[in-house]
Amino acid sequence: MSGNQTVEAFRAELRGWLEENCPQEMRDGGMSEDAICWGGTQWTFSSPAQKDWLERAAAKGYTVPTWPVEYGGAGLNREEEKVFHEEMARINARSPLQSFGIWMLGPALLHFGTHEQKLHYLPPIARGEIRWCQGYSEPGAGSDLASVQTKGADQGDHWLVNGQKIWTSYADKADWIFALIRTDTDAPKHKGISFLLIDMNDPGVETRPIKMISGISPFCETFFSDVKVPKHQIVGEENRGWDVAKYLLTHEREMISGGGAGLSGGGRALGAILAESAGEDGLTDATLRADAMRCEIDALAIGLTLERYKDQSEAGQGAGDASAMLKYMGTELNKQRHELLMNAGGSDALEWDGPLGNRAGDWLRTKANSIEGGTSEVMLSIVSRRVLGLPG
Amino acid sequence: MSGNQTVEAFRAELRGWLEENCPQEMRDGGMSEDAICWGGTQWTFSSPAQKDWLERAAAKGYTVPTWPVEYGGAGLNREEEKVFHEEMARINARSPLQSFGIWMLGPALLHFGTHEQKLHYLPPIARGEIRWCQGYSEPGAGSDLASVQTKGADQGDHWLVNGQKIWTSYADKADWIFALIRTDTDAPKHKGISFLLIDMNDPGVETRPIKMISGISPFCETFFSDVKVPKHQIVGEENRGWDVAKYLLTHEREMISGGGAGLSGGGRALGAILAESAGEDGLTDATLRADAMRCEIDALAIGLTLERYKDQSEAGQGAGDASAMLKYMGTELNKQRHELLMNAGGSDALEWDGPLGNRAGDWLRTKANSIEGGTSEVMLSIVSRRVLGLPG
């Protein structure tokens, strides 16, 4: 009961703060690529409101609400976090900042980093000053993430890194990269990898965007030639980077699945979006209506599953390999949602920059959802073996 | 042109014959289990009309219209066969006779049998006097049909057969069985099997129905204890029975797939059946309508595919392993059709012998379609390896 009172007091305070501090322009629920504020040294704000919103939120720790206060967060507990998201959704507020630093590196550092590393790296992420990218995949490796060929040769106080990464999202706009580097070439595949932090401005780091079928280029190739990485820029132990990577993969899966789920109550009903573009009569097309209902039901139920796993995890019942399920279900659903949006959009959706904006680009982008961060096939194999205990 | 004239002359003659000879009662398009006339020594006609219809059709060779006249058929070519089916469908005529003898043993004998065997076995099949059943599967063998354990020991002029068969459809009502028997226990799995014809009245043959989830028991277990099978009762060469079996499996697949397809033009539209049971407003339920349209489209297209393969086969382009495709697509479709019929039937369909007759039993029966005659999984593996040439 007293817990509830505290939470409600927090809600009231937050609501007041949002009312005062969230600029009106930032209350459009913007979810598309260009509404995102990524931060970093190369960042250009799309409007003064976007800048204000980031700065005000960062000052309160609301860019990373669950991180400890000393690392730039607001130290919210699970209940408060729910309230935070509810209140943000209530006024349709945009997220003030998104980044791989928040989603990926932050959780890894909070779990594996030293106190010094946390103090050094986390606050600039929370303030949107430093933008990070991820260096896992390598050409030809595909789903076999542990087949890392990029080498770090031990030079005493640093590693000399040589090799190539691929699918390094937004590497061309990032300031730093966290990467898997092979620091022991004799050890078994999973045992000789270290998780290193590398400054993209270091000599020998080069990056090049990969043009995607959606026309946009979020992904890059990144090359390392004799890049010196000081020994203190390692997260976790030497040659134990796979542990960090696995932890982050699980995290990434949950994150990607969340993108597709539209969460309970929060997201706009798919059918409502469809009904709009279908015209005044609403969603009368039997095929589209049937598909939309199914998709909406699944989206709501997957959103609830995300909530359930968070609640379980808070209750000390880890989700574990079930994150593979969330990743699989969430991304497959998101692909379906966008197929339906394309159907409903008809020929209006077939133009780049047509009357429906970038609907086609967004649709094509979703096709990568079931590939990046572990393919759907890999997720199903994980469930089959680790959850169901099937042989093979 | 003259070919067309001949065909049209045949159509006119046939139409006249049907008008005169097909009893009115036999023009109800009866497709359910109890409308079928199976024949055989145990057969009891459901009505005088059923008996008349069988006798008149048999006299013209119309129970097996494409078989040669000397073996009891009408010797129709492919064009005439199409006309035959069109004219039968036009007046909604029931098939005068159905049997495993017609579908399975007949084609095998026509292809592999000696002239004497054809003369001896085929006419009684065509006249509905002798009913056959099939003895392929054995307990525990499942999809691995060639793992035949029932043994035939060579005793000079006969084999002494011992063992057990399962899924012997209607064995309790059949007069004879065609069965795969291992006549060489030392040879590799596929090389020591013979295709034998066995009289069910022989001492040592016993059969027992298996109760199915649909409540009906078309399937049996059949036991052989020291059954003497004369050497002349073999089809094809000794130890080459697998060739006959493979030929028949292909044939069976096409047959089973045809059952689900509803053929182009001929079958009643699924949607029309659904619309009836959905009431006067027709099929307004979006989910049901969408599913029904998809199912109807697929049924028509699969029906056309069956036609296409028949035409190709006549043109000397064998369907070969593509029969696996027909079997897979046809049976999966048929299961969907019956799921939809159950949906549309609502609670009326949940009673045995309810207002919709045996709809539930028919629905449950279809679940075996994708298992019997080779599972859907086996069909997909055949396509994968033999058609697509994928490794493994």
Added chain:
Amino acid sequence: MAKLVMTEDETMLADSARGFLDSEAPVKALRDLRDAGKTHDAALWKKMADMGWAGVLVPESAGGSDMGSAAANVLAHEMGKTLVVSPFLSTAVIAATALRQVSDARAEAALAKIATGDVTYALAVDEGAKFDPNAVQMTAKPDGNGFRLSGKKQFVVDGGLADRLLVLARTDNGLSLFDIPADRAGVTRDASNMIDDRDAARITFEDVEATGDDLLGTVDQAMDVLRPALQAGQAALAAEMSGLTAGAFGMTVGYLKERKQFGIEIGRFQALQHRAAHLWCEIEVTASAILHAGRMLDHDPENAALAVSLAKARATATAKLAVQEGVQMHGGIGMTDAFDMGFYMKRARVGAEWLGDYSYHAEQVAALRGF
């Protein structure tokens, strides 16, 4: 919102229910009943009542344990696993929830009898092949201080043997709900020969007398009483179907590990692995919807409609997939009556229809989500 985690109490309840049902009501109990031509096991129901299950939604004042919908769903889930035959949903969930919407002595007395297992109920709503309460045509014509009921009902689950019937009928300005004894003059019950081997009936009402006392709640306002009862029933049915799904899936995964074909366990075939894994993912997602429905019914019942329809729709679709895959992966043996899988498939079909099918609940979701 309450947390989407099983509480310790719920876990204990599930464990104790499982222990009881494994010994008292395995699938074989259904088979034995069926083979004996029966659709109800009064002794089993009495034992369940003694364990407090009949009173799970009955207020403590009437002798119940008042544990709430989430707890009822836990029980339903466990019963689903072994296809337990009982009037639990009709009586302990639907009728109890309806009765507790009404605060009068008669309802209190009825609730007390439910809790002790001394009375069973059936809900008579459907008149056509599809669930559609608003389309009810059966009439309740004013007659003196009471009414005369005339019309036909079908798919009255547990209606062949229930002691009392909750009957939805059309009055002058709306729908009204009546609570009458099943043996009242003018009531004719024809047992339906159901594919799931359970009790259901077609019932004819010919000028059946109903007094003012037999009216449950307010005249013309049946939905005030019926809606919560339907929602509790739909959620519990969804939970039962998720239990059924778990039962069928457990059999299937076990078979995949043990059955060999072409010399190896069929569970090594990747195509089957991925299908089994997909099915497990669907099951997990459905579990969330069901847990959520229980929480909403217990904590925010006014706004539970979306959660309930979500749960019933998901449970229906998932159960269908589970039994289809179950039969297919078992091969021929799965089609034999000697094997239990067929019982799961048949119950899944009946559960799919009862209290609204997938399409019905999908349309509810669409309406609540604005399209």
Added chain:
Amino acid sequence: MAKLVMTEDETMLADSARGFLDSEAPVKALRDLRDAGKTHDAALWKKMADMGWAGVLVPESAGGSDMGSAAANVLAHEMGKTLVVSPFLSTAVIAATALRQVSDARAEAALAKIATGDVTYALAVDEGAKFDPNAVQMTAKPDGNGFRLSGKKQFVVDGGLADRLLVLARTDNGLSLFDIPADRAGVTRDASNMIDDRDAARITFEDVEATGDDLLGTVDQAMDVLRPALQAGQAALAAEMSGLTAGAFGMTVGYLKERKQFGIEIGRFQALQHRAAHLWCEIEVTASAILHAGRMLDHDPENAALAVSLAKARATATAKLAVQEGVQMHGGIGMTDAFDMGFYMKRARVGAEWLGDYSYHAEQVAALRGF
């Protein structure tokens, strides 16, 4: 019914088309055009016309080869395989079929110019985001001996560069079809930036003059001329999409055989094998529907509607599955612009919408089949 087997002539036509297109118009030709900012290759179209393809549906009297719809579909299928950019469907199939419904000297002259490749056409029907000819609102008001056309069209495929436009407009008592030069005063064309990198336009008509001569067929009876043209176009588009499907599927199966993951070819993974096999089955079934549509258009055009909608619906669904599986099975590389799979996916989407999407044709099938 004519036989559902490719004739020798058709097989020869396919082989010769393939030989030509492999050298003149591989997928790289589309890529080069796109990179050059172009949506049409006039030189290629001229070569195709020289091979007689532009005249495939033009009567011999007008210089065509009059080979019929099945032959046109064979060509469209081959073009689909390498995503050939050309006005074949708009001009040689749709416009030629429309024009040959009219027996006058003007139509004969137009057909002759189509056969030689000297004129290209585009069909302007859509006004909203979905194909729906009967909903056309664009007006053709009587004016002297002629009409004045006012309104807007969108998704006019090949409409940015075509020489002439077939325009569907509403006259006093129905719909009428006009054949006008694209550069007539009052016509404004805005090229659409299409995801398939081909030519399409939004076109505005402001008080555009149309003489009686510009009317194709009879006033208010556009469908007499348009229906056969639409059906021929829908069937050929279905054939193009089946070619596209074959192209994407061929790439995918090749990749399955060659690509290794975790040390073995991914084509050894049974889950992928079964999905590829399923896709092949779908492709085979769709092929029958397309062959059948061609036969019906050639031999029984009055009754071809069902066959055509069947072909377009199946082709749409199958192409969608093929490109989705193609991208997924290729993994990340399939998502890059450097790889051709994306071109197939984008063209499949445009083909899905053009001349009626899956749902449109499914409803046609339902109507023709009585539900």
